[in-house]
Amino acid sequence: MVARDLLGRVLCRRLPDGDVLRGRILEVEAYDGPGDRASHAHRGLTKRNAPMFEAGGIAYVYLVYGMHHCLNVVTGARDYPAAVLIRAAESPDGASAAAGPGRVTRAFRIDRSLDGAPLIGPDLWLEEGKRVPEAEVRRTPRVGVPYAGAWARKPYRFVVVPGGERPGR
DNA sequence: GGTGCGATTGCA
DNA sequence: GCAATCGCACCA
Numbered sequence: 072m073v074a075r076d077l078l079g080r081v082l083c084r085r086l087p088d089g090d091v092l093r094g095r096i097l098e099v100e101a102y103d104g105p106g107d108r109a110s111h112a113h114r115g116l117t118k119r120n121a122p123m124f125e126a127g128g129i130a131y132v133y134l135v136y137g138m139h140h141c142l143n144v145v146t147g148a149r150d151y152p153a154a155v156l157i158r159a160a161e162s163p164d165g166a167s168a169a170a171g172p173g174r175v176t177r178a179f180r181i182d183r184s185l186d187g188a189p190l191i192g193p194d195l196w197l198e199e200g201k202r203v204p205e206a207e208v209r210r211t212p213r214v215g216v217p218y219a220g221a222w223a224r225k226p227y228r229f230v231v232v233p234g235g236e237r238p239g240r
Numbered sequence: 241g242g243t244g245c246g247a248t249t250g251c252a
Numbered sequence: 253g254c255a256a257t258c259g260c261a262c263c264a
Contacts, residue, residue: 100247102247109247110247111246111247133247134246135246135247135248136245136246136248136249137245137246138248138249139248139249141247141248143247156247158247171248171249172247172248173248173249174248174249213247214247214248215246215247215248216247218246219247
């Protein structure tokens with residue numbers, strides 16, 4: 072599964088001033104296919120979710136609640152809407168972690184100008200990182216989608232737990 | 241052309 | 253517990 076393989080990869084972002092921010096991905100959620108009721112794509116192609124219907128390898132960035140951006144990695148084939156929401160990553164400053172999709176995009180200065188951008192640079196890209204061992208991967212149901220019925224309970228959320236102990240949240 | 245709400249966060 | 257804040261999906 073692509074979502075699980077994104078854990079540990081390094082999210083990289085070049086700012087307008089040339090500085091580069093990096094941080095390992097620590098938490099993701101998968102949204103898979105038109106039938107996934109938790110996905111923005113389940114009602115079909117719209118202006119907002121259009122990038123999800125493109126071929127994988129690009130970003131899907133949208134604004135939620137009028138104040139927070141969320142970053143997704145589009146993973147499906149063309150016309151098959153699938154994406155992985157980046158919910159948490161190491162903070163670029165290396166000190167703390169950015170936990171929560173809105174915090175990740177804020178820490179990396181990601182907004183809708185990157186919607187649909189290819190994930191192979193120049194402003195946003197992914198690098199290989201140390202693979203996260205299975206012992207440190209936790210699977211849980213997704214967050215914030217209680218309206219999705221049975222789909223809300225699918226264990227499509229992947230979290231890196233450094234010690235290999237205790238599920239997050 | 242008008243209205244309601246969300247893949248959230250932060251503060252009371 | 254609840255307000256903040258706005259693009260856009262949906263209905264008329």
